[in-house]
Amino acid sequence: MLSSLPEAIGILLSLEGLLVLVLGTVLGIVLGAMPGIGSTVAVAIVLPFTLTMSQAPAILLLLAVYAGSVYGGSIAAILINTPGTPQSAATCLDGYPMAQRGEAGLALGWATVASVIGGLVSAVVLIFAAPQLAAFALEFGPIETFALILLGMTCIVSVSTGSVVKGLMAGMIGIFLSTVGGDPILGEMRFTFGNWQLFAGFNLLAVVIGVFALSEVFMRASAPLSRVSELVAFSGIVLPSRAMWKGRLRNLSKSVVIGNLIGVLPGTGAATAAFISYAEGRRSSPNGAGFGKGEPDGIVSSEAANNAVTGGALVPTMALGIPGDAITAVMLATLTLHGITPGPKLVDDNPTLIAAIFAGFFVINLLLLPLGMLLSRVAAPILRVREAFMMTAIVILCAVGIYFVRGNPFDLLVMGGAGVVGFLLRRQGFPMAPLVIGMVLGPTLELTLRQGLILTDGNFLAFFTGHPIALVLAIAALLALGLPVLRALLRRNAA
Amino acid sequence: MHRIANERVIVQLALLIAAAALYASTYGQSFSASDLAQSPMFFPRIILMLWMGLNVISLAQAVTEGGGGGPIASWTRIGAVIVAALIYTNVIGSEGFFIPSVLFALISLPAFGIRNPILVVLFAVAVPGALVLLFNHSLGMPLPTSRFTYLF
Numbered sequence: 001m002l003s004s005l006p007e008a009i010g011i012l013l014s015l016e017g018l019l020v021l022v023l024g025t026v027l028g029i030v031l032g033a034m035p036g037i038g039s040t041v042a043v044a045i046v047l048p049f050t051l052t053m054s055q056a057p058a059i060l061l062l063l064a065v066y067a068g069s070v071y072g073g074s075i076a077a078i079l080i081n082t083p084g085t086p087q088s089a090a091t092c093l094d095g096y097p098m099a100q101r102g103e104a105g106l107a108l109g110w111a112t113v114a115s116v117i118g119g120l121v122s123a124v125v126l127i128f129a130a131p132q133l134a135a136f137a138l139e140f141g142p143i144e145t146f147a148l149i150l151l152g153m154t155c156i157v158s159v160s161t162g163s164v165v166k167g168l169m170a171g172m173i174g175i176f177l178s179t180v181g182g183d184p185i186l187g188e189m190r191f192t193f194g195n196w197q198l199f200a201g202f203n204l205l206a207v208v209i210g211v212f213a214l215s216e217v218f219m220r221a222s223a224p225l226s227r228v229s230e231l232v233a234f235s236g237i238v239l240p241s242r243a244m245w246k247g248r249l250r251n252l253s254k255s256v257v258i259g260n261l262i263g264v265l266p267g268t269g270a271a272t273a274a275f276i277s278y279a280e281g282r283r284s285s286p287n288g289a290g291f292g293k294g295e296p297d298g299i300v301s302s303e304a305a306n307n308a309v310t311g312g313a314l315v316p317t318m319a320l321g322i323p324g325d326a327i328t329a330v331m332l333a334t335l336t337l338h339g340i341t342p343g344p345k346l347v348d349d350n351p352t353l354i355a356a357i358f359a360g361f362f363v364i365n366l367l368l369l370p371l372g373m374l375l376s377r378v379a380a381p382i383l384r385v386r387e388a389f390m391m392t393a394i395v396i397l398c399a400v401g402i403y404f405v406r407g408n409p410f411d412l413l414v415m416g417g418a419g420v421v422g423f424l425l426r427r428q429g430f431p432m433a434p435l436v437i438g439m440v441l442g443p444t445l446e447l448t449l450r451q452g453l454i455l456t457d458g459n460f461l462a463f464f465t466g467h468p469i470a471l472v473l474a475i476a477a478l479l480a481l482g483l484p485v486l487r488a489l490l491r492r493n494a495a
Numbered sequence: 496m497h498r499i500a501n502e503r504v505i506v507q508l509a510l511l512i513a514a515a516a517l518y519a520s521t522y523g524q525s526f527s528a529s530d531l532a533q534s535p536m537f538f539p540r541i542i543l544m545l546w547m548g549l550n551v552i553s554l555a556q557a558v559t560e561g562g563g564g565g566p567i568a569s570w571t572r573i574g575a576v577i578v579a580a581l582i583y584t585n586v587i588g589s590e591g592f593f594i595p596s597v598l599f600a601l602i603s604l605p606a607f608g609i610r611n612p613i614l615v616v617l618f619a620v621a622v623p624g625a626l627v628l629l630f631n632h633s634l635g636m637p638l639p640t641s642r643f644t645y646l647f
Contacts, residue, residue, distance in 0.1 A: 048636075051636070052634060052636060163553075163556075165549050165552050165553050165556070166553060168545075168549050169510075169546060169549045169550060169553060172542055172543075172545050172546040172549065173510075173546065175542050176517070176539065176542050176543060176546060179538060179539045179542065183535035185533065185535075186526070186533070186535055188526055188535045190535050190536065190539060191517065191520070191539070193520075214580065217576065217580070218573065218576060218577055218580075220607075221572050221573045221576040221577075221606065221607065222567045222568060222569075222572075222573040223568055224568040225568075225607065225608045386607075386608075386609065387607060387608075388603070388604050388606075388607030388608055388609045389604070389609075389618060391603065391607055392599070392600050392603040392604055392607070392618070392622075393622055395580055395583070395599065395603065396596050396599070396600070396622060396623060396626070397626075399583070399584060399587060399592070399596070400592070400626055400630070400638065403587065403592070403638060403639070404630075404636060409587055409588025409589075409639065410588075412584040412585070412587050412588065413584055413585060415584055416580060416581045416583075416584035416585065417581075419580065420577060420581065423577075424506055425506070427502070427506075427565065428502070428503050428506050428507070428557075445538075446538040449538060450532050450533070450537070450538065453531075453532035454532060454533075458531065458532055
């Protein structure tokens with residue numbers, strides 16, 4: 001991969017490459033700052049524009065929007081006490097009290113520097129960890145891959161919000177949806193009921209955008225109408241001086257490590273990382289007593305961790321083809337649309353592309369500092385845009401996005417249906433991430449299970465007796481599944 | 496009564512019936528492979544069985560706990576938005592992108608509380624119009640056009 005670096009830098013320095021990096025980061029920051037849009041919807045809105053691009057710029061645009069939106073969420077969190085994205089919710093706790101006492105610029109300065117450092121370190125982790133993990137995974141046969149996907153699915157379910165049963169059910173629904181259409185071995189049609197539009201199965205992106213973006217619009221329509229928030233006084237970002245960092249670097253380092261570690265685990269996501277890091281910061285920081293009252297360490301804990309997740313989450317996505325969350329699932333689907341097969345061979349088969357993506361991700365995180373400082377003033381008035389305009393625009397933009405994926409109006413119907421089903425399920429507390437991940441991983445899970453059964457003459461137990469890696473992964477999957485049950489039992493005993 | 500006939504139970508029941516119907520549909524079809532692992536229905540049956548098993552547990556929880564869903568602030572608003580969105584996604588293919596988008600915005604904006612008619616009409620025309628101009632006439636990636644004109 002290193003030998004491809006000069007060619008990759010050439011891609012980044014081309015006019016298209018530079019435009020994509022800058023415009024993508026700008027779009028990400030602005031979309032992330034708008035409450036209600038969130039990273040998944042931001043990435044989905046930008047998706048159709050990538051279809052006219054070549055592979056590297058397309059993925060870089062999505063990455064720039066992803067990283068930019070995670071940072072952009074902190075602008076709304078600090079200025080109007082409403083997180084632009086769920087991952088910025090912990091930032092509100094200290095960011096808004098700082099803004100209320102006239103330090104909005106400084107609070108955003110802490111958030112910007114912490115986000116940039118978190119993102120940069122995660123880019124380094126991605127550059128070094130993904131190829132190593134991919135090289136290790138190259139040894140995997142179908143049985144190990146089957147066990148690995150089982151582990152990924154159980155991790156996602158066990159850390160999902162809501163009950164484990166509902167998380168598992170959502171995963172099963174997602175896996176089932178992936179079985180509609182041609183059988184992966186024999187090509188015979190399943191669950192199409194004579195409808196030729198289903199021969200190729202459900203369009204993943206139509207389902208993703210339906211259950212996340214469209215169902216969010218319906219959720220908003222079912223809730224009381226929100227009022228336009230009042231902005232606190234703000235005249236631009238003020239970066240913290242070197243002296244202000246005294247005694248805070250340890251908290252920053254810890255938050256970055258937490259973000260990276262949590263990011264690598266499938267399904268955990270930036271919001272979880274931000275809250276875990278915030279809790280750890282409050283426990284261990286010398287300024288812990290001030291958390292919740294406008295303490296900069298609180299902002300640093302949350303923002304460094306949530307941006308550190310971005311690179312970490314890309315490690316299993318790029319190295320194993322296992323998406324950690326809905327955003328990385330959308331990215332995997334985009335890779336497929338551009339003719340790239342995600343998985344352990346991705347790094348070996350596309351060294352220039354991967355080098356460009358990794359180097360570009362580093363540059364995107366560097367760009368967050370100047371662009372964040374420039375855009376925070378512009379983004380602040382956008383926070384006052386009424387919910388009605390945003391929700392209507394989301395539906396229209398999602399329709400455009402889905403139509404362009406295959407140019408098939410049937411996909412719009414799927415998106416509409418997925419939106420209604422997603423709305424009904426979300427109202428009952430079903431998490432949507434396992435459904436999407438199930439749909440992404442379903443085909444590989446089926447293929448590896450059936451190949452494994454052929455290899456072992458139909459003996460499922462032989463999956464684990466003759467394959468130590470598969471055994472370890474299966475035990476880890478069982479532990480991941482048992483953990484929430486154990487936690488609930490301990491909680492009940494303590495009560 | 497409310498313990499049984501509430502939104503949570505109805506949704507769980509609908510999911511269970513759907514899974515059972517799909518499971519039943521896996522029988523009575525002829526496939527070329529007779530071997531268990533080679534059968535196209537081998538994997539879906541496992542998934543549907545797990546779905547139904549988990550659904551029964553979840554349904555039992557729903558019946559025991561009752562309630563669910565949380566209140567709906569305005570049935571008129573959510574009904575209007577869902578119906579408008581479903582019709583919108585249904586008719587883009589036949590009626591083009593622009594006209595259904597304008598009509599959807601004309602319903603959605605007032606539903607979400609915009610009362611200024613000029614603002615509603617301006618937004619409803621400007622946003623889809625800008626997208627048609629961008630994709631159909633600048634980027635050369637045409638959105639579906641209406642039966643009346645090839646321009647939008």
